[in-house]
Amino acid sequence: MPISVHNRVPELYAFCYSAYSHPSTLFYGSYIISSQEGPQQGDPLGPLLFSNTIQPLLSSLSSELNLGYLDDVTLAAPADTVASDVADIVDVGSALGLALNIAKCELIAHQDFVSKDRVLQKFKRVEIGDATLLGAPLFSSTVFDEAWSARCVDLARAIDRLRLINAQNALILLRSSFSAPKVLHLLCCSPSVSHPLLQSFDSLLRSAIQSITNSDLTDIQWIQTSLPVKDGGLGIRRVSSLALPAFLASVANTLHLQESRLCLF
Secondary structure, three states: OHHHHHHHOHHHHHHHHHHHOOOEEEEEOOEEEEEOOOOOOOOOOHHHHHHHHHHHHHHOOOOOEEEEEOOEEEEEOOHHHHHHHHHHHHHHHHHOOOOOOHHHOEEEOOOOOOOOOHHHHOOEEEOHHHOEEOOEEOOOOHHHHHHHHHHHHHHHHHHHHHOOOOHHHHHHHHHHHHOHHHHHHHHHHOOOOOOHHHHHHHHHHHHHHHHHHOOOOOHHHHHHHOOOHHHOOOOOOOHHHHHHHHHHHHHHHOHHHHHHHHOOO
8 A cells, every 4th residue: 555655646655654654553342453454444545545556456457347436346348358357356456465255246147148267157146137336226127126125124214213312313314314315326326216115215204204293294294394494394305306306417427437438338
């Protein structure tokens, strides 16, 4: 890490050296742990330092589609090219102190595809229709339904626990953490418009607000409640109303990236 910072971001080297040149001491109960391998989770500089270190490796790969988000890398190319790139990741990564976690690796391919590479054979096989990218399903499939079902289950669990705290704190947590912000990534990345579970998610939100405010909302009151605070609502947005604009905004804002990547195929 120090070498990569010195070579690629020299203006940060002095600060990083002062912060990371000596091990930090971590305390856990009666145990003392010496932190000696890279930045800790939660370190504001952690993502930058990790990405800066791994970027030369990603840039050297030959796959036509090469996407990396921190330690999550997606490659797409002919099987031999992907196998060669995976071998490079294993070899070069080990020199950087990184190890490929085979248990979390996926091979997305047609059902009749047979890999001849021993490393790729160990990857978990995933059908193209069930593919996900950074937690977002790429197609309308069973996996897509399961993703929304899991979000509904999480919200129902959160609502049960919000009843254990006072109403004001529960309302703040519902608005900022457990409602639309919880599913915004899924709304932006997957075409969720008109999915039946959107209404289920909204029904759970409505029941949560009724429980917190100790009231029975009519349909008109529920619509007003979902308005932003500046417009007289509670700011707890209905996900069914956000699905279309969220997805279209995501598509429009990433159009240049999609064109640069998808035109390769």
